[in-house]
Amino acid sequence: xxxxxxxxxxxxxxxxxxxxxxxxxxxxxxxxxxxxxxxxxxxxxxxxxxxxxxxxxxxxxxxxxxxxxxxxxxxxxxxxxxxxxxxxxxxxxxxxxxxxxxxxxxxxxxxxxxxxxxxxxxxxxxxxxxxxxxxxxxxxxxxxxxxxxxxxxxxxxxxxxx
Amino acid sequence: xxxxxxxxxxxxxxxxxxxxxxxxxxxxxxxxxxxxxxxxxxxxxxxxxxxxxxxxxxxxxxxxxxxxxxxxxxxxxxxxxxxxxxxxxxxxxxxxxxxxxxxxxxxxxxxxxxxxxxxxxxxxxxxxxxxxxxxxxxxxxxxxxxxxxxxxxxxxxxxxxxxxxxxxxxxxxxxxxxxxxxxxxxxxxxxxxxxxxxxxxxxxxxxxxxxxxxxxxxxxxxxxxxxxxxxxxxxxxxxxxxxxxxxxxxxxxxxxxxxxxxxxxxxxxxxxxxxxxxxxxxxxxxxxxxxxxxxxxxxxxxxxxxxxxxxxxxxxxxxxxxxxxxxxxxxxxxxxxxxxxxxxxxxxxxxxxxxxxxxxxxxxxxxxxxxxxxxxxxxxxxxxxxxxxxxxxxxxxxxxxxxxxxxxxxxxxxxxxxxxxxxxxxxxxxxxxxxxxxxxxxxxxxxxxxxxxxxxxxxxxxxxxxxxxxxxxxxxxxxxxxxxxxxxxxxxxxxxxxxxxxxxxxxxxxxxxxxxxxxxxxxxxxxxxxxxxxxxxxxxxxxxx
Ligand SMILES: Cc1ncc(C[n+]2csc(CCOP(=O)(O)OP(=O)(O)O)c2C)c(N)n1
Numbered sequence: 001x002x003x004x005x006x007x008x009x010x011x012x013x014x015x016x017x018x019x020x021x022x023x024x025x026x027x028x029x030x031x032x033x034x035x036x037x038x039x040x041x042x043x044x045x046x047x048x049x050x051x052x053x054x055x056x057x058x059x060x061x062x063x064x065x066x067x068x069x070x071x072x073x074x075x076x077x078x079x080x081x082x083x084x085x086x087x088x089x090x091x092x093x094x095x096x097x098x099x100x101x102x103x104x105x106x107x108x109x110x111x112x113x114x115x116x117x118x119x120x121x122x123x124x125x126x127x128x129x130x131x132x133x134x135x136x137x138x139x140x141x142x143x144x145x146x147x148x149x150x151x152x153x154x155x156x157x158x159x160x161x162x
Numbered sequence: 163x164x165x166x167x168x169x170x171x172x173x174x175x176x177x178x179x180x181x182x183x184x185x186x187x188x189x190x191x192x193x194x195x196x197x198x199x200x201x202x203x204x205x206x207x208x209x210x211x212x213x214x215x216x217x218x219x220x221x222x223x224x225x226x227x228x229x230x231x232x233x234x235x236x237x238x239x240x241x242x243x244x245x246x247x248x249x250x251x252x253x254x255x256x257x258x259x260x261x262x263x264x265x266x267x268x269x270x271x272x273x274x275x276x277x278x279x280x281x282x283x284x285x286x287x288x289x290x291x292x293x294x295x296x297x298x299x300x301x302x303x304x305x306x307x308x309x310x311x312x313x314x315x316x317x318x319x320x321x322x323x324x325x326x327x328x329x330x331x332x333x334x335x336x337x338x339x340x341x342x343x344x345x346x347x348x349x350x351x352x353x354x355x356x357x358x359x360x361x362x363x364x365x366x367x368x369x370x371x372x373x374x375x376x377x378x379x380x381x382x383x384x385x386x387x388x389x390x391x392x393x394x395x396x397x398x399x400x401x402x403x404x405x406x407x408x409x410x411x412x413x414x415x416x417x418x419x420x421x422x423x424x425x426x427x428x429x430x431x432x433x434x435x436x437x438x439x440x441x442x443x444x445x446x447x448x449x450x451x452x453x454x455x456x457x458x459x460x461x462x463x464x465x466x467x468x469x470x471x472x473x474x475x476x477x478x479x480x481x482x483x484x485x486x487x488x489x490x491x492x493x494x495x496x497x498x499x500x501x502x503x504x505x506x507x508x509x510x511x512x513x514x515x516x517x518x519x520x521x522x523x524x525x526x527x528x529x530x531x532x533x534x535x536x537x538x539x540x541x542x543x544x545x546x547x548x549x550x551x552x553x554x555x556x557x558x559x560x561x562x563x564x565x566x567x568x569x570x571x572x573x574x575x576x577x578x579x580x581x582x583x584x585x586x587x588x589x590x591x592x593x594x595x596x597x598x599x600x601x602x603x604x605x606x607x608x609x610x611x612x613x614x615x616x617x618x619x620x621x622x623x624x625x626x627x628x629x630x631x632x633x634x635x636x637x638x639x640x641x642x643x644x645x646x647x648x649x650x651x652x653x654x655x656x657x658x659x660x661x662x663x664x665x666x667x668x669x670x671x672x673x674x675x676x677x678x679x680x681x682x683x684x685x686x687x688x689x690x691x692x693x694x695x696x697x698x699x700x701x702x703x704x705x706x707x
Pocket of ligand 1: 546547548549550551572573574575597598599600601602624626628629630631632
């Protein structure tokens with residue numbers, strides 16, 4: 001089971017180290033992790049996808065809460081996620097295949113960001129599932145490079161963490 | 163404006179610190195110079211940094227105050243790590259101050275630089291690397307607060323040597339403001355009611371007390387709960403002494419090395435109330451966990467311990483002292499007479515069994531029993547690790563004193579330094595060390611610290627010429643007897659006298675009581691070496707009459 005956790009942490013040196021160290025030594029599985037500063041510069045938000053059963057995720061939350069640098073932890077249930085992941089893919093493209101790639105981009109609402117005589121670079125910001133689909137669809141065109149941010153998310157509706 | 167070093171000293175004074183345990187070096191020497199100017203803080207010079215941490219632990223556990231230790235960077239800090247990990251596993255409040263290389267040189271692998279805060283992260287409650295002298299007051303205030311609040315534990319402050327000389331305006335903050343750290347202390351009132359009802363409804367209830375009962379200073383309340391609710395008690399090793407050993411409700415210690423009656427109760431109970439214990443695998447074995455049908459109430463200050471190793475029917479997060487006081491107001495009363503009677507009488511029988519005497523060696527179980535009979539009511543007994551520890555935990559009677567040992571990490575070499583820390587804090591309390599010949603040789607350098615500070619410790623050296631516990635393990639597994647014998651032990655009598663310590667060696671059962679009496683009456687430190695057969699075991703009950 002995948003769980004989305006949103007974690008507010010002190011924006012200080014060494015904090016990420018403490019969090020990833022905790023995951024490593026307690027054998028928790030992180031699928032993705034994205035960090036960025038919030039509107040309050042002293043606080044960063046980490047969005048992570050954790051793989052595990054309910055009790056494992058309960059432990060993850062409790063252990064995170066024990067870290068003094070962690071201010072708040074909240075699980076965002078799948079149906080409440082407002083979230084996106086960004087993917088950038090550079091792939092081989094000749095004059096023959098460029099049209100097909102452009103078609104795929106149009107269907108998926110992706111953008112062509114850069115082009116050269118032998119390559120195109122495309123980007124898409126969408127749910128992890130659609131990002132996955134997009135990447136799969138492009139695979140036949142020989143992908144040269146992929147960069148993904150991991151999911152960033154907040155909760156739907158009026159409730160907020162702060 | 164004052165220097166960083168002076169600020170550090172003033173912080174310690176503001177926290178009421180009067181004793182620190184340490185070892186100097188270049189990266190901390192400005193602060194040592196500062197300490198030399200004052201007589202408000204007594205510095206105890208140890209002989210190896212690990213022992214500074216263990217002394218701080220013994221000091222803390224017998225005062226309820228935060229123990230403080232002080233070392234230099236690099237090897238000084240890394241020598242301390244074992245003690246920090248030990249304190250972490252046993253939830254002992256401690257502040258460790260480490261010197262660090264010049265802040266401009268951090269990260270360049272200069273002489274005696276290690277990433278101290280990085281290295282301790284997995285086994286410390288929190289740590290700080292000070293990069294600006296102006297942060298000293300806030301960081302010290304936070305460190306002491308974090309160490310002793312919530313689930314207690316060690317906190318480290320790493321202070322680069324140049325920061326100790328930087329100037330700052332000093333005011334010590336009155337409060338801390340940590341938005342990421344707000345431990346829950348009050349138990350949820352509804353849950354407390356539910357706990358009381360569940361205890362009253364149980365047919366075969368059982369309380370299990372752990373080290374948290376001592377951390378929360380809740381011993382009296384735990385005893386009252388057992389007596390007023392009429393529920394028998396078992397303890398973990400960290401909980402030994404939470405009830406006097408001879409208390410009729412005390413069934414003894416659970417676990418793979420525990421008492422028979424206590425384990426029987428644990429297997430047969432229909433409601434286990436775990437109080438301040440983290441359900442470690444030595445106490446609650448995995449086979450017990452799998453077979454468990456009992457309802458489980460778990461009361462702990464640390465929410466992460468609840469449900470971590472055992473599924474819980476009623477979780478209750480809070481400070482044990484506050485929770486038990488509220489729980490007693492609900493007047494839980496179990497109606498479990500048959501259960502209680504069977505267990506209490508079984509425990510009484512088990513406690514009154516006396517192991518038979520040995521020929522030409524000292525029987526370790528008889529030794530512990532005799533010690534228990536002769537020590538003072540409030541004595542502090544510090545047991546090391548190994549067979550000696552198990553024998554002490556099982557057969558030595560604790561009345562209203564303390565039984566200290568390292569339950570979580572099982573660190574050999576803990577007992578003598580921890581006892582030194584305890585004795586410094588409690589000069590008037592009888593303090594004993596129980597150790598093996600293996601562990602003694604990990605720590606006897608501290609006899610020098612003991613002598614220097616004229617500390618009256620009684621050391622019972624259980625000399626079986628082996629690393630007994632490992633030897634026993636090899637025996638059980640039918641393995642070869644490999645790397646466990648200590649044929650070239652020094653002459654411990656001569657060794658004791660080298661440190662100016664009076665000593666005696668006994669090998670005959672009939673000398674035991676007299677020798678213990680002589681040791682306890684002697685004014686000043688005493689080493690009592692007891693020759694024990696390497697074939698003695700902790701698990702076998704064959705010699706019990
Ligand atoms: C620092 C450390 N190293 C190794 C061990 C593993 N160990 C546990 S008990 C033991 C033997 C202890 O021997 P001794 O101190 O003579 O005590 P005895 O068991 O004979 O009473 C060993 C090596 C440990 N617990 N701690």
